[in-house]
Amino acid sequence: MNTSATLVKNLADQYGRSRNNLLPILQGVVEQEKYLSESSMIEIARELDIPASEVYGTATFYSFLEHKKMGRYIIRICKTITCSMKGKNQVLLAIQDMLKIDVGETTPDGTFSLLQTNCLGFCHKAPTMLINNDVYTDLTPEKVRGILSQYLTKNKEGGQDGN
Amino acid sequence: MGKNIKITINGEVVEINEGTSILDAAHQVGVIIPTLCYHKDLCVAGNCRVCVVEVAGQKRLSPSCATPCEDGMEIYTNSVKVRNSRKHIIELLLSEHNADCTRCYKNGKCELQKLASDYKVMTDDFIPLVPFKHYTIDMFSPSIIKDDSKCIRCQRCVRTCAELQGVNALTVAYKGDQMKITTFFEKAMNEVVCTNCGQCIIHCPTGALVERNYIEEVWAAITDKTKHVIVQTAPAVRVALGEELGFEVGTRITGKMVAALKRLGFDTVMDTDFTADLTIMEEGTELLSRLKRALVDHDPEVKLPMATSCSPGWIKYIEHMYPDYLGHLSTCKSPQQMFGALAKTYYAQARNLRPENIVSVSIMPCTAKKFEANRPEMHDSGYRDVDYVLTTRELAIMIKQAGIDFMKLNDMKFDRLMGESTGAGVIFGATGGVMEAALRTAYELVTGREVPFEGLNILPVRGMEGVKEASVLIEKPLKEWSFLDGVTLKCVIAHGLVNAKKVMDSVISGEVNYHFIEIMACPGGCLGGGGQPIPTSPEIRAKRAAAIYAEDTGMPLRKSHVNPEVLKIYNDFLIKPLGEKSHHLLHTTYTARKRY
Numbered sequence: 001m002n003t004s005a006t007l008v009k010n011l012a013d014q015y016g017r018s019r020n021n022l023l024p025i026l027q028g029v030v031e032q033e034k035y036l037s038e039s040s041m042i043e044i045a046r047e048l049d050i051p052a053s054e055v056y057g058t059a060t061f062y063s064f065l066e067h068k069k070m071g072r073y074i075i076r077i078c079k080t081i082t083c084s085m086k087g088k089n090q091v092l093l094a095i096q097d098m099l100k101i102d103v104g105e106t107t108p109d110g111t112f113s114l115l116q117t118n119c120l121g122f123c124h125k126a127p128t129m130l131i132n133n134d135v136y137t138d139l140t141p142e143k144v145r146g147i148l149s150q151y152l153t154k155n156k157e158g159g160q161d162g163n
Numbered sequence: 164m165g166k167n168i169k170i171t172i173n174g175e176v177v178e179i180n181e182g183t184s185i186l187d188a189a190h191q192v193g194v195i196i197p198t199l200c201y202h203k204d205l206c207v208a209g210n211c212r213v214c215v216v217e218v219a220g221q222k223r224l225s226p227s228c229a230t231p232c233e234d235g236m237e238i239y240t241n242s243v244k245v246r247n248s249r250k251h252i253i254e255l256l257l258s259e260h261n262a263d264c265t266r267c268y269k270n271g272k273c274e275l276q277k278l279a280s281d282y283k284v285m286t287d288d289f290i291p292l293v294p295f296k297h298y299t300i301d302m303f304s305p306s307i308i309k310d311d312s313k314c315i316r317c318q319r320c321v322r323t324c325a326e327l328q329g330v331n332a333l334t335v336a337y338k339g340d341q342m343k344i345t346t347f348f349e350k351a352m353n354e355v356v357c358t359n360c361g362q363c364i365i366h367c368p369t370g371a372l373v374e375r376n377y378i379e380e381v382w383a384a385i386t387d388k389t390k391h392v393i394v395q396t397a398p399a400v401r402v403a404l405g406e407e408l409g410f411e412v413g414t415r416i417t418g419k420m421v422a423a424l425k426r427l428g429f430d431t432v433m434d435t436d437f438t439a440d441l442t443i444m445e446e447g448t449e450l451l452s453r454l455k456r457a458l459v460d461h462d463p464e465v466k467l468p469m470a471t472s473c474s475p476g477w478i479k480y481i482e483h484m485y486p487d488y489l490g491h492l493s494t495c496k497s498p499q500q501m502f503g504a505l506a507k508t509y510y511a512q513a514r515n516l517r518p519e520n521i522v523s524v525s526i527m528p529c530t531a532k533k534f535e536a537n538r539p540e541m542h543d544s545g546y547r548d549v550d551y552v553l554t555t556r557e558l559a560i561m562i563k564q565a566g567i568d569f570m571k572l573n574d575m576k577f578d579r580l581m582g583e584s585t586g587a588g589v590i591f592g593a594t595g596g597v598m599e600a601a602l603r604t605a606y607e608l609v610t611g612r613e614v615p616f617e618g619l620n621i622l623p624v625r626g627m628e629g630v631k632e633a634s635v636l637i638e639k640p641l642k643e644w645s646f647l648d649g650v651t652l653k654c655v656i657a658h659g660l661v662n663a664k665k666v667m668d669s670v671i672s673g674e675v676n677y678h679f680i681e682i683m684a685c686p687g688g689c690l691g692g693g694g695q696p697i698p699t700s701p702e703i704r705a706k707r708a709a710a711i712y713a714e715d716t717g718m719p720l721r722k723s724h725v726n727p728e729v730l731k732i733y734n735d736f737l738i739k740p741l742g743e744k745s746h747h748l749l750h751t752t753y754t755a756r757k758r759y
Binding site for chain 2: 060061
């Protein structure tokens with residue numbers, strides 16, 4: 001069994017194999033592998049004995065269940081109106097300039113993916129972004145460069161991935 | 164049954180059963196409410212909102228399909244508010260719809276087009292979104308074309324594929340303005356678990372799902388003077404074609420259909436019913452030989468129960484879902500493919516034609532037949548056995564294009580050699596028909612007597628129940644079949660693949676002990692096939708079934724083994740059922756496919 005299959009099997013053992021256990025299993029896979037690959041979705045369908053199309057339909061419905069290959073650190077910058085008014089565009093440009101990727105892309109070395117997200121509920125501390133599960137607020141171009149530098153260093157040292 | 168309650172619809176007091184939807188209540192009193200996502204075959208979705216009505220005292224309009232009546236409800240189906248909203252809803256649907264109607268295959272048959280026409284949507288107050296959406300048109304399947312630019316996301320296809328067929332090839336993916344109907348990982352239809360049954364097509368209100376048509380190819384063949392074009396017509400076509408050409412549902416138009424095919428220019432018009440009879444000879448013999456191997460030889464290799472193999476949707480389903488059980492399928496090709504293999508061998512020899520000059524066309528109630536004809540193993544004649552498969556709908560289009568006044572045609576008869584059939588062949592078109600035909604022949608072969616049902620009508624196998632069981636006790640068989648004395652032949656019949664799953668699961672669990680299984684992929688059998696006239700509903704299928712059985716009763720011969728042309732082909736060409744030639748031309752193998 002490949003690692004995806006083992007992971008799915010363990011998650012199914014943990015949460016159960018009925019249809020309503022699909023969501024926690026999808027979340028479990030995303031937590032470990034950052035995204036839902038075609039093969040992991042097939043494994044889930046097999047394990048729960050549900051159609052693969054249904055797994056795909058559910059996975060694509062939720063914004064935080066990615067189904068394209070993602071980097072180790074997923075940056076989600078808030079795209080809603082308060083963050084935009086407070087300078088999100090300049091912050092985004094700083095990220096793009098530093099990582100040399102556009103929104104929706106992943107760095108060639110697989111370290112960062114850059115996405116936009118809807119409101120994170122931190123309007124009072126806009127602009128805001130998430131890196132994996134950590135929130136960063138009151139961003140400025142300078143501040144965001146510092147944050148990304150820390151991640152780059154951490155990544156080089158092969159440390160924790162920030163979850 | 165709930166209690167009776169009183170409501171008013173547009174001021175008229177109506178007494179109805181509690182729990183009835185507003186839509187049904189309105190229809191009962193002759194008030195028509197337009198619908199799109201609603202379909203009698205399917206569960207209620209309530210997502211298109213076209214059927215909204217006003218309920219007094221409620222600020223928001225209610226979808227009438229999804230709202231049950233309550234006592235004292237005051238309902239207005241045609242108030243200013245309803246009319247305005249309904250028109251806006253249609254306009255909004257059109258703003259996302261590729262309304263290039265004149266170039267659409269469904270032009271004139273589209274439910275959205277009809278609504279736009281009925282409600283005179285003549286402006287575009289909403290920004291047309293089609294240019295901004297990167298719609299996909301999937302034309303890779305030999306059976307089905309899926310054009311997302313025509314899709315209104317009513318999800319009838321998704322519900323059809325899940326509820327009627329249990330296949331779930333289609334799903335709803337993404338959300339909001341990105342929401343779309345698609346397959347697993349948005350793959351092409353021919354790359355996912357799809358049986359090509361076409362039920363999605365006959366449930367689609369627009370041109371988003373249509374059959375891949377081969378009309379121009381067939382016209383080209385007919386026009387080509389060097390080609391001899393031979394056509395076969397499936398049993399279920401003759402009880403449904405009329406619906407497309409102005410006849411009442413359930414009208415039998417066999418003779419007119421033959422006349423129309425001759426006028427279209429087909430060189431020879433013959434009948435799939437003939438090979439249906441031939442299928443019974445082969446499949447019946449196969450069943451008896453399997454029983455003999457199991458009961459006399461105690462062969463552990465023999466696979467029982469044996470399942471029918473006429474329905475290509477069912478074949479692809481079992482190949483995907485139960486690949487370990489392919490040995491249970493009869494090795495008989497479907498009647499279409501038997502006909503195709505014989506057209507370019509037996510028929511070619513008898514008529515002194517070169518098989519490479521024969522173009523073999525079939526008229527089918529089915530879109531999966533297009534896939535079946537395209538299967539690589541279906542070349543046993545040395546050529547592609549069936550060149551083009553047209554659905555009942557495509558034939559109707561050709562008849563209209565040719566300017567044939569179908570109503571005025573005089574009845575004609577099928578050409579000889581492979582045109583004679585019996586009532587047993589005709590009933591292949593209805594669920595339970597293959598079983599009934601097989602029992603009529605097998606029982607008589609074994610006992611020398613007719614099957615013990617009045618007028619040869621084996622009523623327990625008929626009807627629209629999803630799974631039907633029947634058993635026949637064999638008594639006093641002929642000497643060579645003495646091992647069957649006292650054996651009760653147990654049969655089961657399922658139609659709609661969701662019922663096929665039930666049967667297969669019970670067979671696998673070992674809780675039942677059948678000998679023979681008949682499965683048809685489509686609800687009602689072929690008469691409810693994915694290539695049949697649109698619309699479809701339980702009532703329409705019941706009327707077509709009644710027509711099939713009326714056709715059977717009206718035939719002078721009603722048992723496959725007395726068909727003179729079947730006897731002739733065994734005498735002149737095939738020698739005997741399951742013989743060497745039969746094995747080569749009439750039997751096939753199956754392919755295990757991926758479930759996911």
